[in-house]
Amino acid sequence: MRQDARENRERILAAAEEVFGTQGAAGSTEEVARRAGVGHATVFRHFPTKEELIEAALLRHFDRLTDQALAIAATPDPATGWRTLLRTMIETGATKLTLGTMLPAKPSTAAIGASDRLKAAVSEVLRQAQNSGAVRPSATVEEVYLLIRGLAQASATMPPNPETLSRAIDIVLSGLSQPPRGYPSRCGNDHQT
């Protein structure tokens, strides 16, 4: 019986990622229940509130990304790893969840924890990339997050041509590899403040 509940919970979360990822917070819990193949009220037994459901789905998404980031951090090639992480976050954020868009007011401590863990993992990968010289040292995780969120949201609400998305990501990567515009890189001392 506990087993059934677990399975249901998992199916509901998967459905929630699909529904809210596609339609934003406007998606209905009934749609989630339908896709999960469970009764409408069962969703509420597991997640007493729509907000809590969204939060749980987000949390799961965050945890997954954290795992990927940690795996990448354990990898020998920081430059490639960084690039991969960026793409992954944008693409999965696009089709599935527009990250922290929902949940404006009061994220639960669990969500905050997951978010912090993810940020820490991303920061670690970023730092490795910076150490390897692939990303200029002045970049912080804040602006990177903003760019990731932006491309993910934009892709979710109006899916671009994959080529276009790819080129946009390249622009970001390229921008991260040089000193900020206005201080054009001169030959010989590429990345420095």
Next chain:
Amino acid sequence: MRQDARENRERILAAAEEVFGTQGAAGSTEEVARRAGVGHATVFRHFPTKEELIEAALLRHFDRLTDQALAIAATPDPATGWRTLLRTMIETGATKLTLGTMLPAKPSTAAIGASDRLKAAVSEVLRQAQNSGAVRPSATVEEVYLLIRGLAQASATMPPNPETLSRAIDIVLSGLSQPPRGYPSRCGNDHQT
């Protein structure tokens, strides 16, 4: 009387930009009416449908941006102009409207026209920047639009620290000024494919 109606129409559109810009299409017309200081039904007298209201607000926003883009295109300094345009589009898109996110199905011909005019004006400024050497020639308006939309949406749904936004924009500008990453610029042949 015509005067009153004009004023109301203007107030409604301003309110609509605020509401739909912040909350997306999920915003309610009643909220718009409240902020405009008019009765609920007055909104419908001016815009018989929620969709038409959103469209009208978008159109107004597009037209304004087009004017700004054209003004910038008439300016002698393409590099600065380009930078200014980018910032303007992202920042006003942020506080006001998440650009073309809404209106999924059937944009009216008027909206399409306004959108096309804006794209043309932006393209013109972009071309000038490319001719001046400030932006690498391989960049197309498509990926630039995607980045703009992304930063505007992300800023609208979860307003970032202005510093952070600024740095994110710098990254984009910087990325646009160099050849795409993966083909690192070697000294002597700065921007080429």
Next chain:
Amino acid sequence: MRQDARENRERILAAAEEVFGTQGAAGSTEEVARRAGVGHATVFRHFPTKEELIEAALLRHFDRLTDQALAIAATPDPATGWRTLLRTMIETGATKLTLGTMLPAKPSTAAIGASDRLKAAVSEVLRQAQNSGAVRPSATVEEVYLLIRGLAQASATMPPNPETLSRAIDIVLSGLSQPPRGYPSRCGNDHQT
């Protein structure tokens, strides 16, 4: 100026007959104004209330029917006259107004007066037809009215084939010419109580 007002009033009433005759009390005053070619508020200047408008339209219809009934009463052939009156009332009631259907609560004295005058005129034609032997003497104007109203309403809400309507009217006329069923007419004393 008084002339304009008269003309407007007339046009409004004509439009009202069309609109309410076709759609019942569910018809909108705006539709009436549109068909009359006047502004929406003008209708309300002439008839301060939707009910009063409907009443006025009814009244006009009643007066017209009264005139026709009186004209028929002045005619030498009571049998034909009766038949004509019945058809007229059903057919014009159908296309134009479902008679007293609207105005449930409180008909104005004017409307009551018009209604009474019409009933009196119809009664007169009926009496003549009875005197001539075309209609059996036991019939009263009450049941005749009910049948007329019924056929008019039924025709208005779901227009029948003209042939069908004609045959239905014939059935009523035929039923009015014989003693009621159950006391089958024996030869020799055809119509009497």
Next chain:
Amino acid sequence: MRQDARENRERILAAAEEVFGTQGAAGSTEEVARRAGVGHATVFRHFPTKEELIEAALLRHFDRLTDQALAIAATPDPATGWRTLLRTMIETGATKLTLGTMLPAKPSTAAIGASDRLKAAVSEVLRQAQNSGAVRPSATVEEVYLLIRGLAQASATMPPNPETLSRAIDIVLSGLSQPPRGYPSRCGNDHQT
């Protein structure tokens, strides 16, 4: 629980018959909910659309009448049966539903089926009455339906004195038992095939 739903459904349908029968399609679903003693939204859970609710109420009414007609058809006395059926249809149509008045555009196949079944059953009773000589053979079900609908609607919108309704029905029955007016029955061959 299934039991409760059934009861509610039944109560809603009964309320709908009353409301729409009296006020036509202009009646409100809220009124229906109130009379059924259920919440507003419960009505929509059972019948997702006002049209579907009206249709379901009609269908139930039709089915009931069909059953009565079939029962009458199985009876030994066609003349009495015919008279009873007519009265029943008019009287229940009156207090309950003005028959097929609503549902202008697209009656569902279920509704069409029910309507056809009823018409067939009525036709059968009519044919028996004609065979027995109680109704003249030239009458078709079409005009009979029109008269029934008319008296039902008229009675619903402005309830007549029962006496008056009775006499009106007698007129119809009498009209159906003779050849149409204009070809007055001569003594000796009153009603024949």
Next chain:
DNA sequence: TATGAATGAGTGTTCATTCAT
């Protein structure tokens, strides 16, 4: 006087949440 504009009350419909089985 005629009218475009404004609006409150009402309607059909959806949805998150609660309840009874």
Next chain:
DNA sequence: GATGAATGAACACTCATTCAT
């Protein structure tokens, strides 16, 4: 524990009526 049923709050939209020009 799971679920169909119930419901109040909210929303988009309509319309009779009033107001200001």
